[in-house]
Amino acid sequence: MNFFTTVLPFLSSGVSLIFAGAVLRRFIRKRGAHHLLWGIGMLFYAIGGFCEGYYGAFGWNPLIFRLWYLFGAMLVAAWLGQGTAYLLIRKRGVAHALMVILALGSLYGAWRVFGAELNPALMASGSASASELSGRAIVTPGVRTLTPFFNLYGTVLLVGGAAYSAWLFWRKRVLLHRTIGNVLIALGALSPAFGGAFSRMGIPGALYISEFIGAVLLFAGFLRATTPLPQPVEALRASQTATS
Numbered sequence: 001m002n003f004f005t006t007v008l009p010f011l012s013s014g015v016s017l018i019f020a021g022a023v024l025r026r027f028i029r030k031r032g033a034h035h036l037l038w039g040i041g042m043l044f045y046a047i048g049g050f051c052e053g054y055y056g057a058f059g060w061n062p063l064i065f066r067l068w069y070l071f072g073a074m075l076v077a078a079w080l081g082q083g084t085a086y087l088l089i090r091k092r093g094v095a096h097a098l099m100v101i102l103a104l105g106s107l108y109g110a111w112r113v114f115g116a117e118l119n120p121a122l123m124a125s126g127s128a129s130a131s132e133l134s135g136r137a138i139v140t141p142g143v144r145t146l147t148p149f150f151n152l153y154g155t156v157l158l159v160g161g162a163a164y165s166a167w168l169f170w171r172k173r174v175l176l177h178r179t180i181g182n183v184l185i186a187l188g189a190l191s192p193a194f195g196g197a198f199s200r201m202g203i204p205g206a207l208y209i210s211e212f213i214g215a216v217l218l219f220a221g222f223l224r225a226t227t228p229l230p231q232p233v234e235a236l237r238a239s240q241t242a243t244s
Contacts, residue, residue: 012211020039041077088165184218
């Protein structure tokens with residue numbers, strides 16, 4: 001069993017699943033739409049990692065491939081980004097409209113992916129990375145052209161939203177834990193993109209390494225952003241004196 005092509009994707013799936021559970025528990029308590037969508041997005045991340053690990057362990061399976069492409073390659077970034085849209089866009093009508101478009105687009109994408117013709121001989125992106133899944137196995141025209149639109153939408157919202165939030169908190173010199181957390185989230189969202197680029201350059205395992213790092217950074221960023229830093233003793237005493 002290869003660590004990079006089997007164990008690492010399963011680890012990514014496990015981290016993503018734990019993260020999804022934490023976010024969804026927060027949704028149950030606070031009822032924030034962004035928590036629900038982040039939770040769904042991380043479930044998609046977990047499905048993608050599981051499918052990669054399954055492929056590394058057992059080889060080609062058309063159903064596993066379609067699940068991986070739909071949830072791991074096509075939809076995960078867009079649904080995470082939609083969560084950020086609900087967090088940052090003040091006009092709920094705009095966020096709702098984007099959600100309707102994303103939902104309809106996701107249904108259309110699922111219909112195209114599960115109806116596409118597959119060629120397992122084209123699954124690997126190259127001889128150097130033959131152990132990694134690739135969308136090239138889809139030979140039906142027009143299916144793979146959908147994926148960049150979902151990914152661009154999600155990446156702009158997720159990375160841009162996290163970077164903007166980090167800058168906002170840093171500029172105001174308040175809530176340092178949220179500044180740090182949003183920086184980690186932005187880096188985690190970018191990590192799989194860099195891994196995909198290195199994978200296309202023929203570096204085996206790069207995608208799976210970057211996905212694991214991305215899942216860890218996203219989870220760490222969420223925990224940091226939602227956990228205030230401990231106050232120094234001097235600041236705590238000053239606060240108690242001011243309120244006494």
